[in-house]
Structures are given as structure tokens and as C-alpha cells.
Amino acid sequence: MKYSIFLSYLAGAAAIFVLWWILSAMVALPMIPSPVAVFVKLVDIFAKSIAVHAGFSLWRIAAGLFAAILVGFPLGMVMGYFPKADRYLAPLVYLTYPVPKIALLPIFMLMAGVGETSKIIMIFLIIVFQVVIAVRDGIHAIPEETYFPLYSLGASFRQVFQEVLWPASLPKFITAVRVAMATAISVLFFTETFGTQYGMGYFIMDAWLRVNYLEMYAGIVCLSFIGLLLFGIIDLVEHFACRWMQKG
Amino acid sequence: MTMSHSIEIQHLSVGYDEGRFKALLDISLTVPDGTACAVIGPSGCGKSTLLRVIAGLQKPTKGTVLIGGERVNPKKQKIGFVPQNYGLLPWRTVEENILLGCRIRREVEEDTMERMQLMMGQLGIRGLGDRYPKELSGGQQQRVSLARSFLLRTDVLLMDEPFSALDAITREDMQEVFLELWQKHAVTTMLVTHYVEEALYLGQKIVLMSSYPGRIYKILDNPLFGSSEKRRQPEFFAMGQTIRDLIKEMGKSA
Numbered sequence: 001m002k003y004s005i006f007l008s009y010l011a012g013a014a015a016i017f018v019l020w021w022i023l024s025a026m027v028a029l030p031m032i033p034s035p036v037a038v039f040v041k042l043v044d045i046f047a048k049s050i051a052v053h054a055g056f057s058l059w060r061i062a063a064g065l066f067a068a069i070l071v072g073f074p075l076g077m078v079m080g081y082f083p084k085a086d087r088y089l090a091p092l093v094y095l096t097y098p099v100p101k102i103a104l105l106p107i108f109m110l111m112a113g114v115g116e117t118s119k120i121i122m123i124f125l126i127i128v129f130q131v132v133i134a135v136r137d138g139i140h141a142i143p144e145e146t147y148f149p150l151y152s153l154g155a156s157f158r159q160v161f162q163e164v165l166w167p168a169s170l171p172k173f174i175t176a177v178r179v180a181m182a183t184a185i186s187v188l189f190f191t192e193t194f195g196t197q198y199g200m201g202y203f204i205m206d207a208w209l210r211v212n213y214l215e216m217y218a219g220i221v222c223l224s225f226i227g228l229l230l231f232g233i234i235d236l237v238e239h240f241a242c243r244w245m246q247k248g
Numbered sequence: 249m250t251m252s253h254s255i256e257i258q259h260l261s262v263g264y265d266e267g268r269f270k271a272l273l274d275i276s277l278t279v280p281d282g283t284a285c286a287v288i289g290p291s292g293c294g295k296s297t298l299l300r301v302i303a304g305l306q307k308p309t310k311g312t313v314l315i316g317g318e319r320v321n322p323k324k325q326k327i328g329f330v331p332q333n334y335g336l337l338p339w340r341t342v343e344e345n346i347l348l349g350c351r352i353r354r355e356v357e358e359d360t361m362e363r364m365q366l367m368m369g370q371l372g373i374r375g376l377g378d379r380y381p382k383e384l385s386g387g388q389q390q391r392v393s394l395a396r397s398f399l400l401r402t403d404v405l406l407m408d409e410p411f412s413a414l415d416a417i418t419r420e421d422m423q424e425v426f427l428e429l430w431q432k433h434a435v436t437t438m439l440v441t442h443y444v445e446e447a448l449y450l451g452q453k454i455v456l457m458s459s460y461p462g463r464i465y466k467i468l469d470n471p472l473f474g475s476s477e478k479r480r481q482p483e484f485f486a487m488g489q490t491i492r493d494l495i496k497e498m499g500k501s502a
Binding site: 143145146148149150151152153154155159163164167168170242243244 | 300303304305321322323324326327328329330331332333335337338339340341348349351352353380382396400406
């Protein structure tokens with residue numbers, strides 16, 4: 001079963017590879033190099049130059065994600081469990097949620113400088129709203145009766161959290177992180193074109209300016225793999241943390 | 249430790265909208281220690297509300313509820329509550345669900361696991377310990393829920409339409425399974441139902457409630473309680489008809 005899923009993904013990767021290869025052969029211009037040449041280049045320069053850029057990008061995503069979970073999870077929890085908190089906080093969240101966060105980048109660069117902080121704040125903002133709303137909705141969706149057998153035995157808040165709130169909100173929380181992650185990577189690319197000499201965004205745009213298309217493509221492939229890696233990690237976490245979701 | 253765990257309800261009223269809408273009006277009722285009481289009435293008679301107040305989940309507007317002579321306090325008394333949908337946690341396995349009550353009360357002792365296995369055997373759910381609730385049939389979920397309640401040896405057991413979601417045949421089976429367990433543990437029990445036959449089979453005392461506002465219309469002593477032979481006898485059907493007539497009469501007078 002699992003083996004066949006792995007095979008189908010492998011077949012998908014092969015199909016993309018072949019399509020790319022056909023396209024490059026048809027166009028026959030440097031702007032679409034053959035995938036073989038790109039992968040050879042990637043292997044060649046990964047340790048020398050790309051690795052450090054990939055490391056910076058991963059660090060920014062990890063820091064932004066970590067901060068977003070640290071703030072977003074408890075906030076969503078409080079809004080979901082305490083109706084009063086929701087009444088006061090929901091308008092704030094709803095009014096700020098539709099603001100395109102990327103448009104705030106100039107402000108953050110003015111306030112926090114063009115360095116690491118403004119980039120991490122950007123990632124944080126993209127993910128945190130999704131997490132807050134997902135966790136809150138996850139808790140709202142719990143039927144009232146679920147709590148009764150616990151309350152009638154005098155369960156503490158810690159026990160209610162452990163037995164109900166945490167597991168009930170986990171699947172929606174993980175889905176939110178997965179959805180936000182895709183946006184976060186795009187935004188990361190954008191922020192890395194300013195005020196830094198490190199990161200995949202910088203590497204790709206720099207290769208583009210140097211008209212080094214092979215390096216540029218190698219960078220794009222590497223950034224895609226970072227995205228794939230993060231998705232894989234999220235799937236793995238979901239697999240082990242939400243076992244009850246799989247069967248049946 | 250032979251403490252009495254009777255349920256005493258004294259002049260209990262519950263109102264919504266600052267008392268304008270009365271869900272329950274002046275309910276007084278005593279369920280003696282180790283007996284079972286069935287509450288029956290039309291929807292909207294507040295029978296679920298009554299159960300919630302007894303469980304300490306909702307505060308009464310007026311009156312008191314005593315369990316074992318003390319005011320209801322979920323931290324003090326062990327109140328088993330079985331909601332309509334069995335109250336199983338979908339993210340916990342069968343075993344974890346059965347142990348939930350013991351875990352909450354921090355009463356997982358040396359013999360708990362052994363007793364759980366025994367009880368799962370009695371209930372015919374042995375071997376399902378690692379499954380999740382959604383992998384079980386309704387009847388099996390109900391059995392898990394019963395195992396949870398009886399494993400923790402609660403002081404009182406409150407059940408809100410415990411067998412209503414089951415099909416007719418499974419329901420009768422489950423009532424028998426429940427009764428067998430109940431007779432072993434003799435825990436003070438209040439169960440809410442809208443099936444006359446269920447009340448007759450499982451309630452030593454039957455409380456008829458009328459609606460808007462919810463109040464007690466009549467309390468009957470039930471000589472037919474717990475006998476599966478009498479369940480097929482004419483007197484069982486006759487008594488059932490009597491209760492139906494009372495419910496109809498109650499509907500007219502309201």
C-alpha cells in the first residue's frame with residue numbers, strides 16, 4: 001500500500017522531468033536548459049554555494065513558523081474555548097486577516113531594518129492568522145457533549161486540554177500550517193530579494209542578473225525541494241499525531 | 249466504604265432569559281441509593297436539562313441537588329455522565345476511552361487494567377482495544393461507553409437517551425447488557441428516555457415529565473423493572489399502555 005503510493009509519486013516526478021526535458025529540447029534556448037544539465041549543476045554547486053543559502057531560507061521559515069505557532073496556537077485556543085475572548089478578539093482578527101501582509105513589508109523594513117527580523121516577521125504574519133483561525137474553528141466544531149463526561153468528573157483545564165482541546169484542534173492546525181507554508185515560501189522568496197546576500201531568493205535573483213541560467217534553475221529546483229521537504233515533514237507529523245484520522 | 253449515594257432534588261427550577269423562560273419548574277425527586285430511575289417525557293420537557301443540573305454541568309436558578317446528602321460538586325462526587333452520542337473521544341482508542349474516567353480521577357490502579365479486560369470480555373468487546381470509535385458499530389460504541397462508566401465505579405450514573413441511537417434489536421440487547429452490569433454494581437442511576445418500554449424495563453421508579461415548563465407530572469413505582477421474562481408478558485404491555493395514556497392525558501391538560 002505505502003510502497004505503491006511511493007511509486008506513484010516517483011512516476012509523477014518522472015513525468016514532470018520528461019515534460020521539462022521535451023520542452024527544453026523543443027525550445028532549444030538557454031532560458032530553458034535541459035533538466036539533466038540543471039541537476040548536474042545542482043549537485044556540482046550544492047555544497048559549494050547553494051547549501052548556505054538554503055540554510056538561511058530554512059532558518060527564516062523555521063523561525064517564522066515557530067513564532068507563529070507559539071503565538072497563534074494559544075490565541076486560537078483561548079478564542080475557541082472562551083466565548084468572551086472570541087467576542088473581543090474576533091473582530092480584530094477578521095479586520096486584519098484580509099490585509100495582504102506582503103504589502104506591509106516596506107513598513108517592517110522601516111521599523112525592523114532590512115535584515116533578518118523583517119523577513120521573519122513576514123513569515124510569522126502569513127502563518128499566524130491561519131493558525132489562529134484554524135485552531136479556533138477546530139475547537140468551535142467540538143460538540144458540547146464531548147466535554148460532559150469530563151466535566152461531570154471534575155476534570156481540570158489541563159485535563160480538558162490534554163483529552164479534548166489539543167487532539168480536536170490538531171488536524172485543522174496541521175492543515176492550516178500546510179496551506180500557509182506554500183504562501184510563506186513565496187513570500188520568503190520575495191523578501192530575500194531585499195537587504196540580504198543569503199537565502200534562496202537572493203541566490204536565484206543573483207544568478208538571473210548574472211545571466212547564469214543553469215545556476216538560476218538549480219536554485220529554483222533547490223527551493224522547490226525545500227518546499228517538498230517541509231510538506232513531507234508536515235505529512236509525517238500528521239501521520240503520527242493524528243492516527244485516528246487515517247482508518248475507516 | 250459504604251457511603252450512600254442517593255440523589256435528592258429539592259424544589260429545583262431552571263430558567264433561561266433571566267427567568268422568563270422556565271425550562272424546569274419546582275422539581276422535587278429522590279432516587280434512593282442503588283436504585284434506577286427512568287425519566288420519560290416529550291421533547292422540550294427539560295429532561296436533558298435536569299440531567300445536566302444533577303451532573304453539575306449547569307447551575308439551577310432555584311433549589312438544590314444533593315448527592316449522598318451533599319451539594320453536587322464534580323470534584324467531590326464521582327458522577328458518570330453518558331451523553332446521547334455515547335461521549336467517546338474520536339481521537340482516543342477504545343482502551344484509552346474506557347480508561348478516561350479513571351484517568352481524570354487519577355484512579356488507575358494495579359488491578360485497573362485487569363478489571364478492564366474482564367469488563368471488555370463481559371461486554372463482548374475484547375480485542376477491540378486498539379480500535380478507534382469510528383471503526384466500531386453503534387452498539388459496540390455503547391458498550392465501550394458502559395465499560396467506561398462501570399470501570400470507574402461512579403457514585404451515580406446519569407444517562408441521556410443512552411440507547412436511542414441504536415436500531416430496535418440492538419437496543420433491546422444493549423438494555424439487557426446494561427441491566428446485567430448494573431445489577432452487579434447497583435449504582436444509583438438516572439436515565440432519560442423517550443421510549444416507554446425502556447423506562448419500564450430499566451426504571452424502578454418512572455418519572456413522567458410534562459413540558460413548557462418542564463415539571464413532574466407523575467411518579468410511578470414500577471414492579472416490572474428488570475425482568476426480561478415479564479418483558480414478553482401481557483402485564484408489561486398493559487403497563488406500557490397505561491403510561492402512554494398518562495402521557496396523552498398530560499399533553500391535553502398542558
